[in-house]
Amino acid sequence: MDLDVFARTALPRVERTMAEALERSRTAATEPLHEMMVYHLGLDPGAGGASGKRIRPLLVLLSCGSAVPEPDGWRRALPAAAAVELLHNFSLIHDDIQDASPTRRGRPTVWKRWGIPQAINAGDAMYTLAYRALLDQGAVSGPEIALEAQAVLQETSLALTRGQFLDLDFETRSEVSLEAYWEMIGGKTAALLAACTELGALAAGIEEPRRTAYREFGRSLGLAFQAQDDLLGIWGDESQTGKSTAGDLAAGKKSLPILYGLGRDGEFARRWRAGPVHPDAAAGMAEILETEGARRFTEAQVHARTGEAMHYLEEAEPAGEPGELLAFLANSLIRRRD
Amino acid sequence: MDLDVFARTALPRVERTMAEALERSRTAATEPLHEMMVYHLGLDPGAGGASGKRIRPLLVLLSCGSAVPEPDGWRRALPAAAAVELLHNFSLIHDDIQDASPTRRGRPTVWKRWGIPQAINAGDAMYTLAYRALLDQGAVSGPEIALEAQAVLQETSLALTRGQFLDLDFETRSEVSLEAYWEMIGGKTAALLAACTELGALAAGIEEPRRTAYREFGRSLGLAFQAQDDLLGIWGDESQTGKSTAGDLAAGKKSLPILYGLGRDGEFARRWRAGPVHPDAAAGMAEILETEGARRFTEAQVHARTGEAMHYLEEAEPAGEPGELLAFLANSLIRRRD
Numbered sequence: 001m002d003l004d005v006f007a008r009t010a011l012p013r014v015e016r017t018m019a020e021a022l023e024r025s026r027t028a029a030t031e032p033l034h035e036m037m038v039y040h041l042g043l044d045p046g047a048g049g050a051s052g053k054r055i056r057p058l059l060v061l062l063s064c065g066s067a068v069p070e071p072d073g074w075r076r077a078l079p080a081a082a083a084v085e086l087l088h089n090f091s092l093i094h095d096d097i098q099d100a101s102p103t104r105r106g107r108p109t110v111w112k113r114w115g116i117p118q119a120i121n122a123g124d125a126m127y128t129l130a131y132r133a134l135l136d137q138g139a140v141s142g143p144e145i146a147l148e149a150q151a152v153l154q155e156t157s158l159a160l161t162r163g164q165f166l167d168l169d170f171e172t173r174s175e176v177s178l179e180a181y182w183e184m185i186g187g188k189t190a191a192l193l194a195a196c197t198e199l200g201a202l203a204a205g206i207e208e209p210r211r212t213a214y215r216e217f218g219r220s221l222g223l224a225f226q227a228q229d230d231l232l233g234i235w236g237d238e239s240q241t242g243k244s245t246a247g248d249l250a251a252g253k254k255s256l257p258i259l260y261g262l263g264r265d266g267e268f269a270r271r272w273r274a275g276p277v278h279p280d281a282a283a284g285m286a287e288i289l290e291t292e293g294a295r296r297f298t299e300a301q302v303h304a305r306t307g308e309a310m311h312y313l314e315e316a317e318p319a320g321e322p323g324e325l326l327a328f329l330a331n332s333l334i335r336r337r338d
Numbered sequence: 339m340d341l342d343v344f345a346r347t348a349l350p351r352v353e354r355t356m357a358e359a360l361e362r363s364r365t366a367a368t369e370p371l372h373e374m375m376v377y378h379l380g381l382d383p384g385a386g387g388a389s390g391k392r393i394r395p396l397l398v399l400l401s402c403g404s405a406v407p408e409p410d411g412w413r414r415a416l417p418a419a420a421a422v423e424l425l426h427n428f429s430l431i432h433d434d435i436q437d438a439s440p441t442r443r444g445r446p447t448v449w450k451r452w453g454i455p456q457a458i459n460a461g462d463a464m465y466t467l468a469y470r471a472l473l474d475q476g477a478v479s480g481p482e483i484a485l486e487a488q489a490v491l492q493e494t495s496l497a498l499t500r501g502q503f504l505d506l507d508f509e510t511r512s513e514v515s516l517e518a519y520w521e522m523i524g525g526k527t528a529a530l531l532a533a534c535t536e537l538g539a540l541a542a543g544i545e546e547p548r549r550t551a552y553r554e555f556g557r558s559l560g561l562a563f564q565a566q567d568d569l570l571g572i573w574g575d576e577s578q579t580g581k582s583t584a585g586d587l588a589a590g591k592k593s594l595p596i597l598y599g600l601g602r603d604g605e606f607a608r609r610w611r612a613g614p615v616h617p618d619a620a621a622g623m624a625e626i627l628e629t630e631g632a633r634r635f636t637e638a639q640v641h642a643r644t645g646e647a648m649h650y651l652e653e654a655e656p657a658g659e660p661g662e663l664l665a666f667l668a669n670s671l672i673r674r675r676d
Contacts (some may be wrong), residue, residue, distance in 0.1 A: 117435070118503065118507075147485050151470075156360070160462075161459050164462075165368050169370070
């Protein structure tokens with residue numbers, strides 16, 4: 001079985017679990033609220049492929065499946081898989097408002113279609129539904145594990161808000177330390193991936209120290225993934241990423257290579273501080289940044305975090321076919337070109 | 339002991355529990371996020387009285403104290419009391435953005451001080467901290483009750499978002515049915531009061547049918563409270579409410595008396611539909627509304643919901659001094675003039 005085959009088997013079940021969670025808060029009078037959430041999740045008939053890649057639920061299910069010996073053991077983690085995808089999408093609804101993003105996955109964002117007040121509220125509703133979906137873990141795993149799962153998701157949500165605070169705050173600052181950058185990414189990206197692998201392990205019912213190894217595998221994977229994303233945001237191949245090569249430079253985003261370049265305080269830093277980078281100047285700026293060592297530095301960071309991830313994955317002792325798929329998924333996330 | 343004495347004993351402990359919850363997500367790099375939450379809750383040294391009345395935690399504690407025979411049994415419900423106050427305040431942070439309200443309790447709102455993106459995020463963080471605070475109910479009540487408490491708060495949060503959806507939606511509609519009004523209030527006001535009394539009962543460890551009686555007492559109390567609020571919004575004594583007598587009429591708020599008047603389709607409805615009510619015209623409009631029976635209708639609604647609340651309170655069999663204080667608190671909420 002390859003990852004695509006697994007995804008085609010498992011993801012429709014995750015989507016059904018998410019849809020069931022959404023149904024729970026549906027009433028005749030509040031139908032449009034339901035519609036906003038279904039739309040954002042890409043569960044509506046007109047969605048096409050506008051649903052995202054559902055990487056997080058796959059991580060949950062494969063973590064569980066690789067930790068539990070029974071065949072199709074991944075099914076035990078369906079409530080957790082739905083929960084992390086709902087939590088991720090809650091954060092995207094609010095992100096889109098905070099960043100004033102008009103489109104996502106090729107469609108207007110929720111706030112663009114229904115206005116900011118209703119979009120804030122739809123995000124709040126989806127947030128609760130994430131926790132509500134996770135509550136069903138109790139029927140599979142009993143009350144103690146279900147309660148621990150709630151605690152894991154809560155710590156994750158708090159980390160997300162800390163990461164989001166920093167991300168918004170960085171926009172108003174001229175200088176950001178690399179330390180602050182890693183703290184931001186630790187909250188915004190890595191905490192949720194750590195929750196995916198930990199919740200999968202928790203649903204499998206495994207004990208320490210393997211549970212911690214699963215969690216730290218997810219966290220390192222998240223850091224590597226984000227550093228790779230930052231690399232692609234400047235030196236990615238436009239034909240593969242589908243994003244403009246001007247990317248993060250023209251957007252003024254304080255990504256890892258850019259922060260490195262600013263820290264070097266050379267030609268790149270001088271030009272950056274002179275004012276916004278025009279899209280036409282982005283290619284030249286990327287070249288200067290590369291000359292100053294930012295590309296090599298970022299690649300080294302990806303490499304180091306990947307090494308950590310693989311170390312923890314080994315400690316987690318994932319078994320069977322799900323274990324192989326988990327390693328494959330991790331590798332494809334880090335080595336991706338798009 | 340009167341209610342003030344109880345509040346002076348109990349509320350500092352609730353505030354300490356809330357402050358402890360906030361401390362859990364505090365880091366050096368995210369200090370301003372912590373500051374936003376402390377500020378909104380009125381826990382900062384400069385707050386003066388800007389903390390709200392803390393009615394909800396009092397309801398939780400007195401429900402628990404009146405349901406459990408041990409002296410000072412209300413202490414068992416401190417995690418739940420902190421949780422409902424945090425949940426209430428999360429909803430206020432987002433409400434203030436949604437309603438574009440510049441001030442609350444005499445101070446600038448969070449969004450006005452820190453901007454909309456950070457205020458959305460601070461609300462999200464406080465939302466999580468409400469659930470995190472409630473998790474500590476496990477240390478007092480064990481994992482099964484703690485998990486049930488999470489479920490109660492989740493259902494409440496979902497009801498809140500449905501109520502908020504309707505409230506925002508009403509602003510865009512010319513006509514709103516009384517049925518839709520009660521559904522909105524059921525979500526926005528009554529669901530949280532129902533959670534207060536139910537969580538108190540749950541922390542006390544009492545069984546059905548008393549637990550349901552406590553919950554429904556809170557719900558009816560919430561409906562009566564809101565109808566009374568709507569009454570004061572039009573016929574309240576300005577010197578006592580501290581709000582303009584023009585109140586809800588000039589604000590164009592679709593409150594219970596106004597919806598009743600619109601349903602009558604008489605002189606009031608004709609003038610209302612002609613355009614916004616000027617503050618100078620509000621007193622005259624209030625008189626017409628009273629002539630058409632809206633005041634008597636609303637008073638009858640307050641009376642009916644109060645009767646329901648007292649019926650459920652009797653069924654709940656609250657005991658001892660906390661039981662007396664609970665009835666006193668309920669009465670003062672409904673019969674208040676400010």
